[in-house]
Amino acid sequence: AQSVTQPDIHITVSEGASLELRCNYSYGATPYLFWYVQSPGQGLQLLLKYFSGDTLVQGIKGFEAEFKRSQSSFNLRKPSVHWSDAAEYFCAVDGNQGGKLIFGQGTELSVKP
């Protein structure tokens, strides 16, 4: 069965520090991969997605993610975190490529001054 694992439930980083949020998936083929951010009172916002091609994907708000087939991973990175980045981050996969998303457990990001 398809699954998505985000090993870190909660991460705290200092403002200006770099960030990496981990995501591993379990699926036979390469699924479509997504990172979303959820802020209180707002809908999930797509940060970036990977379908095929270049394994380093650039997204909005300065985020990027790298697809590593050998590790079944799609980790999200940002070189310098801003206080406004504090939110819940979800990794998701679409294994059937038909729009049905399976979400990871989420990683809550806190940013300290």
Next chain:
Amino acid sequence: GAVVSQHPSRVICKSGTSVKIECRSLDFQATTMFWYRQFPKQSLMLMATSNEGSKATYEQGVEKDKFLINHASLTLSTLTVTSAHPEDSSFYICSASGMDEQFFGPGTRLTVL
């Protein structure tokens, strides 16, 4: 990006009553919409896929007679929680599929007393 709205944003109802949640794609037509449920501090769980003009497809373990989904137009899908009970209290989120991604509504907080 495209905008998806949900109404109401929060609702409190008595046990045994039914509650209808609307999901609208405001600036695009969505042949497919999805309904998710999110428990506090947990991930989004796909409940059902809603296709315009046809019956919804429910995920395993989701009671179709309890969670009635109607997708009568390309811009509106509704989720009705029938005979709601306290265990149905949750955060319900819809998304609309378009332009190779899903656009999420802000969610509806349902509390059943």
